[in-house]
Amino acid sequence: MRREELVMICTSDIAGQLRGKAVPARDFEKRRGTGVGWTPTNIMITAHGPIAPSPWGSREDLYLRPVPTTAVRLSIAPEGPVESFVLSKIMRLDGTPWECCLRSFLERGLTALEAEGLRMIASFEHEFALQGIEERPNSPYNFDAFRRQGLFAEVFTAAMRENGLEPDTFMPEYGPSQYEVTMRHAPALAAADRAIMLREVARSVAHRLGLQATFTPLLRPDAVGNGVHVHFSLTDLAGRPVNHAAEGPAGLSPVAAAFLEGIRRKLPALCALTAAATISYLRLVPHRWSASYTNVGLRDREAAVRICPVFRPGTEETALHFEYRAADAAASPYLVLGGLVWAGLWGLRQKLEAPPLTTADPEQMSEQERTALDLRRLPGSLADALSELEADADLKAAMGEILHGVYLTHKRFEEELMAPLDPAEQCARYLLAY
Numbered sequence: 001m002r003r004e005e006l007v008m009i010c011t012s013d014i015a016g017q018l019r020g021k022a023v024p025a026r027d028f029e030k031r032r033g034t035g036v037g038w039t040p041t042n043i044m045i046t047a048h049g050p051i052a053p054s055p056w057g058s059r060e061d062l063y064l065r066p067v068p069t070t071a072v073r074l075s076i077a078p079e080g081p082v083e084s085f086v087l088s089k090i091m092r093l094d095g096t097p098w099e100c101c102l103r104s105f106l107e108r109g110l111t112a113l114e115a116e117g118l119r120m121i122a123s124f125e126h127e128f129a130l131q132g133i134e135e136r137p138n139s140p141y142n143f144d145a146f147r148r149q150g151l152f153a154e155v156f157t158a159a160m161r162e163n164g165l166e167p168d169t170f171m172p173e174y175g176p177s178q179y180e181v182t183m184r185h186a187p188a189l190a191a192a193d194r195a196i197m198l199r200e201v202a203r204s205v206a207h208r209l210g211l212q213a214t215f216t217p218l219l220r221p222d223a224v225g226n227g228v229h230v231h232f233s234l235t236d237l238a239g240r241p242v243n244h245a246a247e248g249p250a251g252l253s254p255v256a257a258a259f260l261e262g263i264r265r266k267l268p269a270l271c272a273l274t275a276a277a278t279i280s281y282l283r284l285v286p287h288r289w290s291a292s293y294t295n296v297g298l299r300d301r302e303a304a305v306r307i308c309p310v311f312r313p314g315t316e317e318t319a320l321h322f323e324y325r326a327a328d329a330a331a332s333p334y335l336v337l338g339g340l341v342w343a344g345l346w347g348l349r350q351k352l353e354a355p356p357l358t359t360a361d362p363e364q365m366s367e368q369e370r371t372a373l374d375l376r377r378l379p380g381s382l383a384d385a386l387s388e389l390e391a392d393a394d395l396k397a398a399m400g401e402i403l404h405g406v407y408l409t410h411k412r413f414e415e416e417l418m419a420p421l422d423p424a425e426q427c428a429r430y431l432l433a434y
């Protein structure tokens with residue numbers, strides 16, 4: 001059988017899907033500049049297939065321009081296909097970025113952050129389930145659960161390393177057949193690229209081994225959630241960390257304090273971007289170790305933003321960092337990180353004071369205690385989160401009117417698609433998509 005390798009030029013979209021077009025690998029060089037043609041309405045294709053009402057209809061043209069640092073090539077078994085893909089930016093025919101290019105949304109935020117003398121470093125921590133592995137109740141952190149995934153972890157680690165994803169840890173998580181993987185941190189744009197790449201590498205390796213890797217936010221209504229936790233910190237333009245000040249609350253520098261408070265105050269609207277499925281809101285409830293209030297918590301795994309521990313005393317200056325926990329893999333990493341950057345930036349520009357820090361469970365507090373700490377419950381549904389996003393003039397300005405409007409239309413249409421289904425059926429649908 002003759003074979004010819006292809007490279008798929010892809011974009012991570014509002015539905016959190018990776019879509020694109022493949023070209024023969026030997027033509028890739030000459031397509032570096034103009035990539036492949038693309039249709040604006042594609043961004044309205046929901047994770048479930050049907051297309052949300054599109055302002056462009058069948059009209060207009062764009063192209064996907066490859067980002068060379070994001071090439072992934074997987075040749076897992078000699079007899080299997082080579083999977084090769086590259087991420088891209090969506091460009092207008094005049095060579096400027098399209099206003100609905102999600103990577104550009106993040107890039108614009110990072111450029112604005114640089115204008116304030118700051119950069120962000122980040123890493124996405126992923127939980128996922130491996131379908132096809134025997135589920136046993138003893139599995140959390142269990143060595144036998146690690147063994148049961150067979151070759152997956154080793155092949156996955158090798159494939160990550162080969163493609164520049166810098167593997168960090170791998171573990172059997174709390175849910176039966178649930179696993180977690182972490183990567184080394186990277187500059188924010190690369191971190192978001194890598195999150196997209198990692199999901200596809202995991203899916204590909206699992207597929208080759210007769211398994212299915214799913215990043216769906218929730219397998220079933222009663223299952224343990226698959227969170228995406230975003231670790232981040234700030235540096236100055238020379239790369240020196242600027243998060244710590246010994247005298248600050250919980251050791252937060254004024255810059256970190258304002259940035260975190262910006263995120264905290266924008267949380268209800270941010271959820272629309274970071275927890276983008278209807279079933280995301282079954283996960284964002286108290287006592288699921290996800291996030292359920294607008295709180296910044298000191299070393300608390302139920303805080304929406306967690307101030308992470310510093311393991312070696314004396315390394316606070318370089319090691320202090322933060323974790324956003326109200327995200328899942330239904331959202332494009334560009335929207336997740338872009339949302340965090342723009343919200344943090346808003347906090348900086350407003351010169352906000354440090355967030356009220358929680359050290360106790362907001363769910364157990366009285367209404368007065370919660371009010372004193374300005375704790376609001378996170379939105380209870382995607383519809384509620386979308387209303388918050390709609391009303392947020394700052395995030396609207398950051399996204400641009402067109403992307404903001406298109407996002408709301410897309411996600412409200414998705415909400416309508418899911419409305420007739422009960423939670424279990426919705427989980428089953430999302431399982432097919434992620």
Ligand code: GLU
Binds near residue numbers: 127224228283290
């Ligand atoms: N599975 C939890 C979530 O949905 C996170 C558990 C943990 O790693 O702390 O976010």
Ligand code: MG
Binds near residue numbers: 127173180
């Ligand atoms: Mg975890």
